[in-house]
Amino acid sequence: MSRTKFLFALAPLLLQLAADSPNQPRGVPTGRYRDWKVYGGGPDNIRYSALDQINRDNVGGLEIAWTFDTGDAFPDSEMQCNPIFIHGVLFATTPKLRVIALDAATGKLRWSFDPNEGRKVYGKLRNRGVAYWEDGEDQRVYFVARHYLYALEAQTGKAVSSFGDSGSVDLRQGLGRPPQDIFITASSPGVVYKDLLILGSLVSETLPSAPGYIRAYDVRTGKLRWTFHTIPHPGEFGYETWPKDAWKYSGGANSWAGMSVDQERGLVFASTGSAAFDFYGANRHGDNLFANSVIALKAETGERVWHFQAVRHDVWDRDFPAPPSLVTVKRNGHLVDAVVQITKSGHVFVFERESGKPLFPIEYRPVPPSEVEGEILAKNQPFPLKPPPFARQVFTEEMVTKRTPEARQAVLDRLRKVHTGGPFEPPSLEGAVVFPGFDGGGEWGGAAFDPETGLLYMNSNEMAWILRLVGQPKAKGRPSGRNLYLRKCASCHRQDLGGTPPEVPSLVRIGDKYTESEIATIIRSGSGRMPGFAYLKKAGVQAIARHLVSGKDSGLVTETKSLFPLEQKYTMDGYNKFLDPDGYPAVEPPWGTLNAINLDTGEIAWKIPLGEFPELAARGIRNTGSENYGGPLVTAGGLLFIGATIHDKKFRALDKATGKLLWETALPAAGNATPATYEVDGRQFVVIAAGGGKWGAPSGGTYVAFALKRSN
Template identity: 65%
Template sequence: MAVIAMLGRTLLLSLISLCLLAEDWPSYHGSPANTKYSTLDQINTSNIGRLKLAWRYDTGDAFEGSEMQCNPLIVRGVMYVSSPKLRILALDAATGQLKWAFDPNKGKPVTGKTRNRGLNYWESGRDRRLYFSASHWLYAVNADTGQPVATFGTAGRIDLRQNLGRDATNLSITATTPGVIYKDILVIGSLVSEGLPAAPGHIRGYDVRTGRLRWIFRTIPPPGDPAAATWPKGAQDYIGGANSWAGVAMDEKRGIVYVPTGSAAFDFYGANRAGDNLYANCLIALKAETGEKLWHFQFVHHDTWDRDLPTAPTLVTVKRNGKPVDAVAQITKSGWIWLFDRVTGKTLFPYEERPVAPSDVDGEVLAKTQPLPLKPAPFARQQFTEDEVTNRTPEAHEVVLARLKQVRSGPQFTPASREGTVIFPGFDGGGEWGGAAYDPQTGLFYINANEMAWILRLVPKQTGKMVSGRILYNRNCAGCHREDMAGSPPEFPALQNLISRRSEAQVSEILHKGAGRMPGFAYLKDPALASIARYLLSGEDKEVIQTVSGPPSPIDLKYTIDGYNKFLDPDGYPAVKPPWGTLSAVNIDTGEYAWKIPFGEFPELVAKGVKSTGSENYGGAVVTAGGLLFIGATNADNKFHAFDKRTGKLLWEFTMDAAGNSTPSTYSINGKQYVVMGAGGGKWKGLSGGSYYAFALPD
C-alpha cells in the first residue's frame, strides 16, 4: 500500500509539473488549483541560510493607509504586479527594472485605500493579455506593451455593474481578487457592499477576447430555482451580497470551477431575508464552460456573523480506502477545514448539524441548526472563556475580564445581541484571504490563522420621517464609520475633519455613487444627501428635512451595528491569551496535525523578553520541492520567513520596510531560482509600503 501511495503522490507531482511551467508563476497563487506549490528546489533546506536580496523595486505609490496585496505573476522573464494605487507594472524579473506601467486612474490622484490581489494572464499565439479590475471596471491590457486591448469591451474595459439583472449604476462593485481562465472564458466573482443597498454577487463568465458575457450564475436565485424557497419572495430584487470576493479555483482537466461565497447583505441582521439564503456562504461547483451548477454545500445557514468564505479553495488529492481521491479543501473564518469530493460534493470528513441558540432580537429568525465538522480539529480556538483572558499584565487581565462579563461569549453561532456578542475567531478569521497551501510531496496542508476576538453589537437605527443630517448619518453610515466618525481604519476610514481632505463636490459624488465597499445612497434623494454632506463637512445639524415618502423599504432595517470592534486590552493588544496568530500543518489524508507554531511577534514585546506571541497575519504561503515554506503575512514585525515544511522550524527571515500582506511567488530565470515578496503593509494602522523584494542565492 505504501508503494501505491508513493506512486500516487509521484504521479500527482508529475501532473502538476506539466500544468505549471517550472520556470514561471503564470497564475494567481501558482496555478488554477490554488495549491501555492512549486517544483523548484534550487533554494532548499541545506542552503536557505545563504539567501540574499537580489533586487528591490519601489513602486513609489505608498501613502498613509495604503495596502498592496498582489501575488506577482512571472511569465517568460517578465513580472507583472500592481501598486498601492492600482497601477499595473511590468518588471524585468531578473533585475527589477521597469519595462512599462499602466495607470487606470489616468494620472488622477489616489488617496483612498484600494486593493488588488493579483492578475489573470492569458495568451493565444502572439495575443498575450492581462486582466484586472479597478473600481467597477474590468480591464484587458496587452502584456507586452501595457496598452488597453481595444477589441475588449469598450476601449479595453467592461463595466461590472452591467448584466446583473437589476440597475446597479449607483452600487459598489469591483473585483479585488482575480478569477480563473478556462479555455477562452474568464470566470470571476466580485466585491460588493456589506450594507444595503448592495449589488448581488452573481458569478460571471466573460469571453476573454471580446469581454462579452458568456454566462451568469445567480447567487441570489430567481423564481424557478429551488433555492429561491430559502429566501423571501422578491429577494432577488433588493438583497445584495452572496458574492465571491475571495477568488475561485479550477479543475482544468474536468472543467469545473469551485466558487466560495460570502454572506448576504446586510451581514449582521437578516430580518428582511428570512430563510437559509442559498447560495450565500456556500462552496459551489460550476461547469466552467456554461455556469451550470453541479453541486453546492452551505457552511452557514442565514449568516448574521459575517462568516464569508474568506479564500479560494485548494485542490488536493487524498487517500480513501487505499485509493487516491481528487478533493477540494475549503478553510473558513471560524477555523475549520472542510474536504469534499471534487465531482460529487460528498464530504470526506464527518460533520453534523448541531442545534444552535435562537435570536432574542426582534425580527430576527435564525436557523435552528448549523453544520460543524467532527474532523480535522479546528485550527483556531472556538470560544473566548474566562480561562482565555489575557495574562500579559495583571491590569490588562482585570480590565478584559470585567468587559468579558458584560457581553455574551459562547460557542460558534452564539446570536448577535444588543449588549454585544464575542465573535471568536473574529470577523477577519481564523482563516483569511491568503488561504492554504498544499504540498503534494508530503500531503501536508498549511494554514496561517488569526486568533483575535471581536465584539458584535446591534444598535437600533434612528427612525422618523422628519430627520436631520445627524440622524441620516447615524442611520446609514455609523454602522461602518461609528457615530463619532472615528471609523475602524483602514477598513472603514475615519470621517473626522473630512473637510480637510474632501470637497463638498467629492463628498456628494461618493454619497450618490458609492466608493470601494461603500454603497451609493442615491435612493435617499438630493435633499437628504445634501444634509448628510453638510453634517460630515461642517457638523451642521439644524436643518430638518422630509425623507422620501412611500411604503416601507425592505432595505430599511431596524438594526445596524456600532462599528467593527476588536476586543483589545487597554494597551491595544489582543484580549485573549497568546498565540494571537498561528501557522499549522495538517496531514490532509488523516486530518491529524503534523505541527503547529505561534506565528509572528511584536518587536516592542520581544524587547521586553515576551516572544512567540503570534500576531495578526494576512497573506498566504508558498511551499516548494526544496523542503521550504515561504511566507510573509505577520502584521507587527514586517518579516518574510522560510520554514522547514516538514517540521515548522524557522530557517531564515528578512525584515522588510512594511508587512508582507500578500502571497509570495517563486520562479527561475536562466537556471537561477528567485522568491519575490510584496511589502504593502497598511493593515490596521500598520506602516504602509510599496516595494517588491526578490531573493536568490549568491552566484
C-alpha cells in the same frame, strides 16, 4: 441520526470502496508546478512550486536580488497582490491600482497602465492580482479597477480596443439593478477556462447592495457568456431559501475571495460570502443559498453541479475568505481528487471533487436562537468532525490575557457584560463575542497544499471581536444629512463618528483632512472595505458630506426610494476588536498561528505562533503571534515561505515538515500578500509585495525579490 447526517457520515466509506487503484504513491508529475501563471500559482490555487534550487540546506544564503518601488504608497494604502510570471515578465498591481510589467530577472519596469487616468486617488484600493490568457501572439492581462474589467495587451500595457467598450467592461451592467446606483468591484482576479474569464465581485455589505452573481466573459470580446445567480431567481435551485421577491432587492452572496478551476473536468469552484446586511437578516428569512457556500459549476455554461453551504442565514460575517484549493488526499491507499475550503471560524471542509461528498464526516448541531426582534436564525449549523479547528473556538475567562494584572481585570470586567456562548452566538443588543473574529481564523491569503506530502498549510488570526447591534433611526419622510449618516454610515464609523481606528477611521474633524467635495467623492465611490453610496444621489451624498464637515444637520434632502421592502431595524455598532486598555489582544497568546494539517489523516501535524509585537519582544514577551494577512507558499525545496505579519514586517522561510524557522528578514513594510516563486535563466526567485498599511501599520509600495547569490 437524521438521514442527512447519516449520508454525510457514510460518504467517506463510499469513496474508499469506490477507489480502484492499489496503494497509489504521492508524487508530482514531471514538469508540473514550475510556473506561476495564475493567482495562487495555478488554476488549482494550491500555492505550491516544484522549484527546489532554494532549499532547506541553502535558504540561509538568500539575498535581495532586486527591488521595485512602485512610488504609489500613500497613508493607509495597501498592496495585497500575488504577482504572476509569464515569459520572463512579472505582472502585478500597485497601491493605486496601476498594472505594472517588470522584467522578472532585474525588476526593471517595462510598462504600466493607470486606470485612474490622472484622477486623484482617495482611500484604500485593494487588489490581489491579475489574470492572463493567450492564443498565439494574442496575449492579454485582465484586471478590475473600480467597476471596470480591463483587458490589456501583455506586451505593451495598452487597452485592447476590441474588448468591451474600447478595452473595458462595466461590471454594473446586467445585474437587474440601476447601474448608476450600484457599487461593485473585484479585489481578487478572475480565472480563465478556455476562452472564458470567470469573475466574482466585491459588493456592499449593507443594504442596498448589488447581487454577487458569478459571471463569465468572452476573453476576446468582453461579451457576457453566462451568469450564475447566487441569489436564485424564480424556478432556480435554492429560490425557496429566500423570501419570494428577494432576488429583486437582496444583495451580497458574492465570490470575492477568488476561484479555482479543474481544467480537465471543466469545473470551476467558487466560494461565496454572506448576504447583505451582514449582521441582521430580518429582510432575508431562510437559509439564503448560495451565500456562504462552496459551489461547483460547469465552467463552460455556469450550470450548478453541486454545492455546500457552511453557514445558514449568516449574521456573523462568516464569508468563505479564501479560494477553494484543489488537492489530492489519500484514502485507504488510494488518491482521491478533492476540494478543500478553509473558513474564518478556523474549520477545514474537504469534499470529493466531482460529487461534493464530504471526505470527513460533517455533523449538524443545534445553535441558539436570536432574541432580536424580527430575526429568525437557522436551527442548526454544520461542523466538520475532522480536521480539528485550527483556531480556538470559545473565549472563556481562563483564556483572558495575563500580560498585566490591570489588563486582565479590565478584560474580565468587559467579558462578563457580553455574551460568550461560542460559535454561532447570536448578535445581541448587549454584545456578543465573535471568536475567532471577523478577520478569521482563515483569511484571504488562503491555504497552501503540498502534493508530495498531503500537508495543508494555513495561517490564522486568533483575535476576539465584539458584535453589538443598535437600533436604526426610523425613516420618516425625507431624511436629513445626520439621519442619513446614522442609517448608512454609523454601522462602521459609529454614531459618534469615532470609528474603530485604525482600520475604520474616525470622522471627527474629517474636514481638516478633506474638502467637502472630496468627502462627497469618497462617499459616492467608496474606499477600501467601504462601499460606494451612489444610490443616494447627489443631494444625499452632499448632505452627509456637509454634516461631516460642519458638524451640524443639513436639513431635509430627497432620498431615492428604498430598494428593499423591510425597513432595517438594527445595524451594528462598528467593527470592535476586543482589546485590553493598552491596545493588545484581550485573549491569551497565541494571537496568530501557522498551521500544518495532514489531509490524509485529518490531524494537525504542527502549529506554531506566527509573528511578534517588536515592543513586547524587546521586553522579553516573545512568540506571541500577531495578526497576519497574506498566505503561504510551499515548495519542493522543503520550504514554507510567508510574510503576512503586520507588526514585525518579517518575511520567513520555515521547514515545511516541522515549522522550524530557517531564515527571516525584515521587509520595508509588512508583506501582507502571498509570495510567488519563479525561475529565470536557471535562477529561482521568491518575490513578495511589501505594502503594509493594515491596522495602522506603515504603508509601502515595494516589490522585493530574493534569490541565492550567483556563483562565479
